[in-house]
Amino acid sequence: MPRRSVALRRSAEDRLLGGVAGGVSARIGVEVTVLRIGLVLFGLVSSGLVFAGYVLAWLLVAREGEDEPIAKRAIGDRRGIMVGVALIPALIVALVVAAVLGAGWLGSGAWALFVAVAGLVLVYRNAAEDERAAMRRVAEPLWRLSSNRKGSWFVFTRRVVAGAALMLIGLAFLLSGHRANLVRAFLGVVMIIAGLVVVFGPWWLSVGHELVDERQARARAEERADLAARVHDSVLQTLALIQRRADQPQQVIQLARAQERELRAVLFSDPGADAARDESFAAALRRIQQEVEAAHGVPIEVVAVGDVPLDGPFAERLTALLAAGREATVNAAKWSGAPVISLFGEAEPECASLFVRDRGGGFDLAQVADDRKGLSESVRGRMSRCGGTAEIRTALGEGTEVRLSVRLDEDHRRRDGPVSAPRTAP
Amino acid sequence: MSARRVVLVDDHELFRAGVRAELGGRCEILGEAGDVDEAVELICDRQPDVVLLDVHLPSGSGEAVIAAVHERAPQVRFLALSVSDAPEDVIGIIRSGARGYVTKTIAPGELADALERIAEGDAVFSPRLAGFVLDAFSAGSGGVALASGDPELDQLTVREREVLRLIARGYTYKELARELTISVKTVETHVSSVLRKLQLSNRHQLTRWATERRLS
Numbered sequence: 268m269p270r271r272s273v274a275l276r277r278s279a280e281d282r283l284l285g286g287v288a289g290g291v292s293a294r295i296g297v298e299v300t301v302l303r304i305g306l307v308l309f310g311l312v313s314s315g316l317v318f319a320g321y322v323l324a325w326l327l328v329a330r331e332g333e334d335e336p337i338a339k340r341a342i343g344d345r346r347g348i349m350v351g352v353a354l355i356p357a358l359i360v361a362l363v364v365a366a367v368l369g370a371g372w373l374g375s376g377a378w379a380l381f382v383a384v385a386g387l388v389l390v391y392r393n394a395a396e397d398e399r400a401a402m403r404r405v406a407e408p409l410w411r412l413s414s415n416r417k418g419s420w421f422v423f424t425r426r427v428v429a430g431a432a433l434m435l436i437g438l439a440f441l442l443s444g445h446r447a448n449l450v451r452a453f454l455g456v457v458m459i460i461a462g463l464v465v466v467f468g469p470w471w472l473s474v475g476h477e478l479v480d481e482r483q484a485r486a487r488a489e490e491r492a493d494l495a496a497r498v499h500d501s502v503l504q505t506l507a508l509i510q511r512r513a514d515q516p517q518q519v520i521q522l523a524r525a526q527e528r529e530l531r532a533v534l535f536s537d538p539g540a541d542a543a544r545d546e547s548f549a550a551a552l553r554r555i556q557q558e559v560e561a562a563h564g565v566p567i568e569v570v571a572v573g574d575v576p577l578d579g580p581f582a583e584r585l586t587a588l589l590a591a592g593r594e595a596t597v598n599a600a601k602w603s604g605a606p607v608i609s610l611f612g613e614a615e616p617e618c619a620s621l622f623v624r625d626r627g628g629g630f631d632l633a634q635v636a637d638d639r640k641g642l643s644e645s646v647r648g649r650m651s652r653c654g655g656t657a658e659i660r661t662a663l664g665e666g667t668e669v670r671l672s673v674r675l676d677e678d679h680r681r682r683d684g685p686v687s688a689p690r691t692a693p
Numbered sequence: 694m695s696a697r698r699v700v701l702v703d704d705h706e707l708f709r710a711g712v713r714a715e716l717g718g719r720c721e722i723l724g725e726a727g728d729v730d731e732a733v734e735l736i737c738d739r740q741p742d743v744v745l746l747d748v749h750l751p752s753g754s755g756e757a758v759i760a761a762v763h764e765r766a767p768q769v770r771f772l773a774l775s776v777s778d779a780p781e782d783v784i785g786i787i788r789s790g791a792r793g794y795v796t797k798t799i800a801p802g803e804l805a806d807a808l809e810r811i812a813e814g815d816a817v818f819s820p821r822l823a824g825f826v827l828d829a830f831s832a833g834s835g836g837v838a839l840a841s842g843d844p845e846l847d848q849l850t851v852r853e854r855e856v857l858r859l860i861a862r863g864y865t866y867k868e869l870a871r872e873l874t875i876s877v878k879t880v881e882t883h884v885s886s887v888l889r890k891l892q893l894s895n896r897h898q899l900t901r902w903a904t905e906r907r908l909s
Contacts, residue, residue, distance in 0.1 A: 531778070566798070568820055568821075568863060570820045570821055570823070570824035570861040570862075571824065572824050572827040572828045572831070572861065573827075573828060573831065606800075607800075607863075609820060609862055609863025611820070611824070611858070611861045611862040611863070613827070613858070615831075622862045624862050624863045624864075626863075668862070
């Protein structure tokens with residue numbers, strides 16, 4: 268009897284047929300392949316009794332995640348039981364024949380076959396749908412193997428004839444001559460196995476393939492379900508929030524944008540949206556977008572052209588450029604009143620530039636008080652300290668554009684054309 | 694000038710209703726379709742000036758619609774519209790023949806302007822598309838050098854790059870014309886020329902660029 272703590276369960280994951288071997292292996296800790304080989308060998312030696320036992324276990328042991336064994340349902344399956352009863356005359360005939368011939372192995376084999384067939388009928392009729400589908404998949408290649416489809420029939424006969432010939436020769440080796448002759452016996456066994464492989468090999472292969480396919484399909488389905496759960500959960504939450512704040516348009520926009528970014532990150536695996544975010548110029552721009560949108564609720568349209576790593580030789584200049592760009596973006600989000608802000612960044616071999624543009628109120632540059640540190644210190648000061656340029660274009664009622672750029676080369680003589688000229692590949 | 698005759702192709706009923714309400718005053722909506730076959734039939738039957746086409750449809754892609762319509766009604770023009778910013782979607786639909794690309798977040802007035810431009814045979818680039826094109830046509834900065842053997846098609850002129858940069862910076866055609874002190878018509882010519890290059894230069898490399906950019 269299985270202990271109560273860890274009851275024996277048929278494995279749902281690690282299975283070739285009913286998952287009995289997988290379950291036993293998990294229970295007693297023996298490698299499952301060893302267990303299976305032992306099962307088959309022992310089954311051959313015991314003239315099939317082990318196979319009958321396997322089918323019984325399939326019936327009587329519940330599967331992982333299920334409460335009751337198939338047998339519980341099979342008890343109520345009157346038609347299935349009738350099929351089993353209908354097999355009894357065949358069993359009696361076989362037993363009589365065995366008694367007449369005095370062949371004990373035939374008798375026990377008939378019993379085992381009877382139990383196995385009747386058990387399989389009950390299992391198939393009463394198992395869960397996915398388990399039935401798995402059984403059909405295992406049986407189907409065997410069915411196809413013997414069905415006379417055009418072309419394959421000839422191939423099949425040829426293979427069976429060849430396999431049978433090999434097995435007969437092997438038997439002849441085994442039975443003729445002295446038992447003591449080890450080489451002969453060994454040769455005989457090898458030839459019988461070869462014969463089996465020739466006949467059943469293709470079937471084994473296709474069963475193996477189907478099992479692998481099935482396992483992969485299951486993994487994919489789980490992945491999809493996981494993704495759907497994640498997406499649905501976050502979308503539903505956002506929708507709930509939007510309903511509650513329907514009277515605050517700014518907050519609704521903010522929520523919608525945040526959700527949009529999240530979905531994009533999941534669906535299109537937007538570069539820069541995941542963990543390694545600040546490693547490049549373009550990724551840093553997206554980060555500015557996310558943070559400013561989250562903090563101020565104004566949508567930011569980011570366009571990045573080209574890219575450079577931030578840890579290169581001009582790390583300081585790029586960091587200064589990005590910091591100034593962030594300040595300008597925050598300013599636009601806070602003061603311009605524009606419904607949307609454009610943030611454009613371009614990284615070229617010789618220079619990197621950022622443009623922050625809004626179509627908001629604009630302001631009079633001459634009248635900006637000195638205490639408005641944002642513009643003069645954070646933007647202009649930063650850029651001049653790293654040798655870059657900052658230009659601010661604005662007019663009342665016409666919006667604002669902040670243009671920032673830094674050079675990414677030391678040696679100006681290397682430049683042999685205008686920065687904006689197209690470059691051809693070597 | 695009579696109102697532009699427009700067909701909407703999008704599988705989201707709600708979105709179509711929104712666009713219909715937006716455009717109601719400025720365009721004549723001839724009909725709407727939600728999948729590829731329906732759209733092809735409708736477009737060939739009604740022969741609109743412009744089709745506003747979603748990139749992704751449940752029964753196929755917008756590219757399939759363009760390809761099917763092109764055989765039967767080559768004069769119909771397409772403006773692609775999408776929520777997707779994926780480069781291969783954007784580049785793919787332009788290369789299959791759409792004359793413009795905008796995202797679904799476009800402001801109502803700008804959408805009507807864009808349809809107007811397409812109807813007149815010009816091209817419409819969203820800031821994002823302009824950025825992609827700049828990237829794809831630059832040899833440095835990770836872009837792929839486009840070598841179709843025809844240098845005219847493989848490179849942007851300095852002026853075209855300036856125009857694209859300003860579009861990417863969020864300028865409208867009018868603002869852009871003022872900034873560069875050229876006429877709006879000239880801006881339109883430049884953008885159309887870029888569109889031609891985008892559609893005609895070496896296909897394989899552009900597609901590869903789009904894929905790499907997505908995967909990087």
